[in-house]
Every structure is written in structure tokens, then in C-alpha cells.
Amino acid sequence: MSKLTLGSLFDGSGGFPLAGLLSGIVPIWASEVECYPIRVTTRNLPWMKHYGNICEMDGGKVEPVDIITFGSPCQDMSIAGKREGLSGSRSGLFHEAVRIIREMRRATNGEYPKYIVWENVPGALSSNGGEDFRCVLESICGIADETVSVPSVKKWLNAGEIVGDGYSVAWRVLNAEHFGVPQRRKRIYLVADFTDGCAGKILFESEGMPWDPPQSFSERQGSAGGAGEGSEKTGTVCLNDQGGERMDVTHERTATLRAESHHPPLVFENHSQDCRFRGPLDVAQTVLSTYGTGGNNQPFVVEDKP
Numbered sequence: 001m002s003k004l005t006l007g008s009l010f011d012g013s014g015g016f017p018l019a020g021l022l023s024g025i026v027p028i029w030a031s032e033v034e035c036y037p038i039r040v041t042t043r044n045l046p047w048m049k050h051y052g053n054i055c056e057m058d059g060g061k062v063e064p065v066d067i068i069t070f071g072s073p074c075q076d077m078s079i080a081g082k083r084e085g086l087s088g089s090r091s092g093l094f095h096e097a098v099r100i101i102r103e104m105r106r107a108t109n110g111e112y113p114k115y116i117v118w119e120n121v122p123g124a125l126s127s128n129g130g131e132d133f134r135c136v137l138e139s140i141c142g143i144a145d146e147t148v149s150v151p152s153v154k155k156w157l158n159a160g161e162i163v164g165d166g167y168s169v170a171w172r173v174l175n176a177e178h179f180g181v182p183q184r185r186k187r188i189y190l191v192a193d194f195t196d197g198c199a200g201k202i203l204f205e206s207e208g209m210p211w212d213p214p215q216s217f218s219e220r221q222g223s224a225g226g227a228g229e230g231s232e233k234t235g236t237v238c239l240n241d242q243g244g245e246r247m248d249v250t251h252e253r254t255a256t257l258r259a260e261s262h263h264p265p266l267v268f269e270n271h272s273q274d275c276r277f278r279g280p281l282d283v284a285q286t287v288l289s290t291y292g293t294g295g296n297n298q299p300f301v302v303e304d305k306p
Helices: 015-022 035-044 091-107 127-144 199-204 227-232
Strands: 005-009 026-030 067-070 115-120 159-163 168-175 186-193 237-241 247-251 267-270 277-281
Touching: 005 015, 015 026, 015 067, 067 091, 091 115, 091 127, 115 127, 127 168, 127 186, 159 199, 168 199, 186 199
Parallel strands: 005 026, 005 067, 067 115
Antiparallel strands: 115 186, 159 168, 168 186, 237 247, 267 277
16 A cells, blocks of 8 residues: 655644654655755755745646645634734735645646645634634535535634545644644644545544654653642743733743733743842843752753863
């Protein structure tokens, strides 16, 4: 049995191709415009072909693949942005991905791609009062059935499924902290199956499959502890800027990283000979090689190279 193949649009540094490799799927090509991410993937996945700007691609002329993945730009649908939605210049590139998928389907008489995976921020569910996500669903369902019409709803749920004649689409909000990543990072994942009604099975019934997180990850799936639990826990303490004056304290994981804050940065003094710290301070003290060496902590500097 031949392995499934994958093409990655808006590839970034190859997150979807890496996930494919871990699942026994072969990445064939990618589309990305930023130089540094392309350097990362060409070094780590040298066999993968790069097509550059998605707007210049023709889906009918690139190598047909079983799966097309695309984390289209999220800035215009994020709650941290201006909420221009799918009409924005960045998030609107979603339509370019749909165009490429349609072109490949026409060129292969509907055989490829068999599946697509779309990833985006949870804000896509509420962008433009939910109309943007309705358009996403209708556009993707329309790849298999051009007559389909997805009705508007007052509020989209965090998980759902549409099953049509010979195709299915399912979506779900997942949190990175439940998969071994020390960070709270929620994202929508949408799977479309153009061969059958298995999108929901693919997305919702993964428990116990070979690619599930190891037990050590599962043990950490609970929510990160709040400030009140800090005295009973050990490990890394994270001070998380939530975009306002509130500062959450979590253990062993950060909140979603953001590009802005609305208060001055917090600087804490890490005592050089033990694990005491105090602050906030306006200016950090001198960085010393003895940081963290007291109190049975790991040293701040672990190797001295000439």
C-alpha cells in the first residue's frame, strides 16, 4: 500500500509536513514566500519542492497529492487584529487556497486531493458575526458540491460536522497544551474528506491511535495552575501578559505568545546564589554566570566555550 502524499500551502517552517512525516505521510511540495522559513524546510526536508507565492500557483499543474494543508493567514480574523475578516488582504488569501484545490480537482477528474486540513485562530468562528466561518464552510463544501448552501447561525460551536453526498467536513478547536506543548494555544482544525463521510472520524476519534501523545503528555493535560496553587507546585513559573493589565501566573506552560502588551514589561531579579526572586523592577540587574546555581537549581550557564 502506497503512502499518502501531502502538499502544504502557507507552509511557514513546515509544521504540517513534519506532522505528516510523524504520521507516515510523505510531503511533496510547499508554498511559502518568507525566506527564513523556506531555509528551514529546505534544510530539514530537502526533497520537498517549493512553489513560492500561492497567488502564482496553478493547482492543475503542480504534482497531485492526497492531502493539501493550509493555515491561511489569521491576522484579519484574530480578536487581536482589526477584524477585517475574509475581505482583508491577508486572511482573504484563504480563497487562493480554495482556488488551487479546485484546479487540482478539475485536472485529476476529482481524484486529488482526497483530503484537506485547514488551521486558523478561534476568532474565525466569530469574525464578522460568524459570517466568515459560514463562508469558509460553504467554500470548502462547495469544492465537492457547488450547489451547497450553508445557513447562518447565531454562534458557531467549537466543534461540528457537515456530511454531504460523498463528502464530509468537520471542525474542532484544539489546545496545544493538551498535546505536550508547554503553552496555551487554541486553534481551529478543519478536516474535509472528499471521498466519504470520514472527516468526523478523522478529527474526533484519534484517541489510542499511534500518533497520539505519549502518556507523559496526557498526564499534563489539565489546565495550568493558577496563582493560588503556586505554593504547592514546583517547576517553571510563567507570568503571562493577556493583553491588558491582568497578569496570569501559570506553571510549566505559557499563554499564547502575543506581539503587544498594554503595560511596561516586568523584570524580576533572580538572586545569583539561590532561588529567591523579587520585583517587578524597572531595570534588570547584571547577568551573572552563577544565576540559578543555588537552591539545587540548574546553572544559568552550563558550558564555557573558548
